[in-house]
Amino acid sequence: MPEETIFAAESERSRSDVAALLRQVADNLDAGEDVTLSAGGESVTLSPPERVTFETKVEEETGAGPAETSVEFELEWEEGSGTSDGELRVE
Template identity: 45%
Template sequence: MPEKVLFKSEAKQSQSEIASYLRTVAQNLEDGKQITLKSGSDSVTMEPPANPTFEVKAEREGPTDGPGELSIELEIEWDEDAADGESGSLEIE
């Protein structure tokens, strides 16, 4: 299935700035509100369903014998025309 990027923003941010963005997303999810992403003149508004799929990945990219790039990826996804996703268990400490 082809992918179309609706919005993208990438910039170095402080840990507290990132935490603030995540708190806003978390609060909107908890309240059942839509989520609007904005950067300059670009923006997109999305309405996650009550039970979207939540994917968490920890990755290391680069050579196996040297330093690489580490990442934590958090993804919330759902089918535009489908009912709520399946539930699963996840713990983040």
């Protein structure tokens, strides 16, 4: 199935700013509310179901310059359903 990007945003922010954004998403999820993402003149509103697939990935890119590490958190669901395959712990 082809993928289509319907919203994308990237900006450099402080750790505190990132934590506040993630906290808002977490609060909305916990309350069962929609999550609206906006940047510039674009926005998208998401309505995740009660159960979603949560994927966490840490990658390291190496090359000519210094190594770059990234962490990705992804929520995924099929429209009309939700699944769960395991439990992630943060230590």
